[in-house]
Amino acid sequence: MTQNRETYNNFRIAVSTEYENLFSHFYFAENQTNERITNTLLPSYQTILIFNFGTKALLYSEQNIQMEIDKCLVLGTIRKAFEYSLPPQSKILVANFKDDAFYRFFGNISLTKHSPINPDKLLRENCFTSLWYELHRMDNVEEQVNYILEFCKPYLQQRDKITEQLIKFKDQSLNPIKAIASHNNQTERTIQLKQKIHFGYSVKEINRYKRFLRAVEYIESIDSKVSKEDWFTIINDCGYYDQSQLINDFKHYLNLSPTKYLKYQQDICNPLN
Numbered sequence: 001m002t003q004n005r006e007t008y009n010n011f012r013i014a015v016s017t018e019y020e021n022l023f024s025h026f027y028f029a030e031n032q033t034n035e036r037i038t039n040t041l042l043p044s045y046q047t048i049l050i051f052n053f054g055t056k057a058l059l060y061s062e063q064n065i066q067m068e069i070d071k072c073l074v075l076g077t078i079r080k081a082f083e084y085s086l087p088p089q090s091k092i093l094v095a096n097f098k099d100d101a102f103y104r105f106f107g108n109i110s111l112t113k114h115s116p117i118n119p120d121k122l123l124r125e126n127c128f129t130s131l132w133y134e135l136h137r138m139d140n141v142e143e144q145v146n147y148i149l150e151f152c153k154p155y156l157q158q159r160d161k162i163t164e165q166l167i168k169f170k171d172q173s174l175n176p177i178k179a180i181a182s183h184n185n186q187t188e189r190t191i192q193l194k195q196k197i198h199f200g201y202s203v204k205e206i207n208r209y210k211r212f213l214r215a216v217e218y219i220e221s222i223d224s225k226v227s228k229e230d231w232f233t234i235i236n237d238c239g240y241y242d243q244s245q246l247i248n249d250f251k252h253y254l255n256l257s258p259t260k261y262l263k264y265q266q267d268i269c270n271p272l273n
Helices: 101-106 119-123 127-136 141-155 161-168 176-183 188-199 203-220 228-237 243-254 258-267
Strands: 008-013 023-031 037-041 048-054 057-060 066-069 072-075 082-086 090-097
Touching (some): 023 082, 023 141, 048 127, 119 127, 161 176, 176 188, 188 203, 203 228, 243 258
Antiparallel strands (some): 008 023, 037 082, 048 072, 048 090, 057 082
């Protein structure tokens, strides 16, 4: 479907340094065309908070079950690509939580059992519905983002010291779980559980995703004609054993082969770009 970009607006909104350890960015999109616009969102291994204004936006599950976004919705951790649609006159604003930020706001809540969910059910209050009404009265997106950031402050917990160490760990020659467990005189199992609870995923999961993301970034940097040498470079530079492992990752995250992703990448939204 051809999109009329003059009446379909979408863009990222950066956050100030004060909030950059909580949100990677905000995303805004509105559809003022006469057609429904459907996009595919790449996995980001982030949890997102979606505010919907206007016509209800739609999400599609892996089983192609359609879900409506009413006022606000929490979705995460996003491990696989999914489709979403913006009908005519719909408008969304999306907050992308970073690292342990969701845990710091909502505590020890497993989204795998509840996703997607109205965030008021996580807090057992109607504060996000009240927030939505305040945001709905604002015409300026930047004003909405600033209001959300101020709104979040009272709910924010201090970051755990071991979580801080996991975030800042950069030595690729060492296993972060083993190194941090040893440094803190803790068992590896204790650190693994903290990683899983505070981030929503394991170190093994995020390392596989980062490898896949490096391959995506390489593909996006080249034109539509890929030589055998290019595929060999992707496999070698991104840490894959062979072509089969590369294909398995793309099918796992996108349900597409690398060559099909190359063909259709203009129709897929990368939330980290």
